[in-house]
Amino acid sequence: MTLREQSADLPATSALEHVLLTPGPTPIHPEAMKALTRVMLGHMDPEVFKMNSAIQHDLRVMYGTEPEAFTALLAGTGSLGMEAGFANLVEKGDDILVCTNGSFGRRMAEMAARYGANVRLVTAPLGEAINPADVAAHLDGVQMVAVVHGETSTGVLNPVPEIAEIVRHSGALLTVDAVTTAGMEPFYMQDWEVDYAYTGAQKCLSAPPGLAPIAVSERAFARYAARKTPTPLWYCDFEGLRDYWIEHTYHHTIPVNLHFAFEAALRAALEEGLPNRQQRVRQMGRAIVTSLAPLGFSHYVKREQDRLPTVLALRLPEGFDDAGVRAELRKREISVTGGLGPTAGVIWRLGLMGESARPAPYRALMMALEDILGADGLMRRYEAALEAQGL
Numbered sequence: 089m090t091l092r093e094q095s096a097d098l099p100a101t102s103a104l105e106h107v108l109l110t111p112g113p114t115p116i117h118p119e120a121m122k123a124l125t126r127v128m129l130g131h132m133d134p135e136v137f138k139m140n141s142a143i144q145h146d147l148r149v150m151y152g153t154e155p156e157a158f159t160a161l162l163a164g165t166g167s168l169g170m171e172a173g174f175a176n177l178v179e180k181g182d183d184i185l186v187c188t189n190g191s192f193g194r195r196m197a198e199m200a201a202r203y204g205a206n207v208r209l210v211t212a213p214l215g216e217a218i219n220p221a222d223v224a225a226h227l228d229g230v231q232m233v234a235v236v237h238g239e240t241s242t243g244v245l246n247p248v249p250e251i252a253e254i255v256r257h258s259g260a261l262l263t264v265d266a267v268t269t270a271g272m273e274p275f276y277m278q279d280w281e282v283d284y285a286y287t288g289a290q291k292c293l294s295a296p297p298g299l300a301p302i303a304v305s306e307r308a309f310a311r312y313a314a315r316k317t318p319t320p321l322w323y324c325d326f327e328g329l330r331d332y333w334i335e336h337t338y339h340h341t342i343p344v345n346l347h348f349a350f351e352a353a354l355r356a357a358l359e360e361g362l363p364n365r366q367q368r369v370r371q372m373g374r375a376i377v378t379s380l381a382p383l384g385f386s387h388y389v390k391r392e393q394d395r396l397p398t399v400l401a402l403r404l405p406e407g408f409d410d411a412g413v414r415a416e417l418r419k420r421e422i423s424v425t426g427g428l429g430p431t432a433g434v435i436w437r438l439g440l441m442g443e444s445a446r447p448a449p450y451r452a453l454m455m456a457l458e459d460i461l462g463a464d465g466l467m468r469r470y471e472a473a474l475e476a477q478g479l
């Protein structure tokens with residue numbers, strides 16, 4: 089009996105097998121799944137503090153920070169990581185420059201404004217990366233620059249190393265949204281001199297949603313320490329986080345079980361090796377594009393260097409029934425995400441983060457598409473493309 093048959097008496101939404109190809113959340117890593125069932129411990133347990141130290145160490149490796157950088161997990165999703173940065177590092181009246189070439193950049197701008205910042209925007213046409221020269225042109229008097237590394241809404245990779253080079257000489261802090269990059273794409277917090285970075289557990293690390301791993305530079309801590317007013321967000325106040333993560337005193341109850349799963353997922357990522365993960369994403373991306381191109385799918389992001397490898401944005405073929413095909417896929421327990429706002433009905437955004445960047449889940453997609461679209465030869469093309477990529 090297959091898992092699917094065993095679950096036949098459950099409603100469809102409880103199916104035991106589901107192919108999650110969304111740009112987050114991603115399928116949970118098997119080691120993380122196992123860790124979720126560990127016996128519960130208290131948040132002040134010595135074993136939990138030991139685990140937290142191991143997580144902090146592994147996060148420094150993942151983000152490429154200096155050895156003194158503060159790392160921690162926030163009890164919330166990636167957006168809490170974003171909000172905590174602005175809450176702790178922005179004060180009323182600060183001038184903040186936000187790069188906004190997609191919906192997550194706009195979310196950053198909105199948050200910065202809510203914490204009292206005067207927000208300056210640098211934008212780029214949809215599907216294009218931010219031009220570092222535009223950042224340079226608006227940098228005068230700015231206390232912080234904020235940029236999304238991989239813009240999930242359009243599949244665009246912003247040139248963070250080049251932007252960082254410009255910001256470095258200005259004295260401004262640099263906040264980077266690393267949600268679709270850290271753990272899967274090159275990310276060098278120390279070399280680039282990034283001051284605050286965050287991601288979400290359910291993206292590149294394939295851990296359950298509900299944790300936001302953050303990294304804070306010493307420079308950012310100094311800025312925080314010089315605040316004239318306390319951080320308005322008590323729950324994520326850097327000092328409160330330090331009390332728990334370093335001094336081991338109570339601040340709030342951390343979600344211990346999520347920490348178990350996160351520790352296992354992060355360990356598995358580092359054991360696989362970050363360069364191997366970068367290679368895996370690229371090989372999978374090429375195999376998928378090679379397979380789908382004859383059906384009329386093409387890269388949405390025109391310039392190759394602007395393409396985010398972990399979120400493959402593909403323009404749909406002429407006359408393609410986006411909603412209809414995705415509904416058919418969902419009936420077969422396959423989730424695919426379309427565009428957002430102006431790109432709705434125009435693109436698909438295929439997730440290649442963490443465990444979704446594997447041959448098997450995309451084999452399920454190709455098999456289903458061959459059937460739904462009557463696309464003879466799609467499976468054969470996919471298998472050949474995988475082989476050509478050495479997968």
Ligand SMILES: *Cc1c(COP(=O)(O)O)cnc(C)c1O
Nearest residue numbers: 112165166167192238240267288
């Ligand atoms: C998913 C995502 C977020 C927000 O994360 P949530 O976990 O949904 O709160 C922020 N930035 C980017 C680039 C993302 O892809």
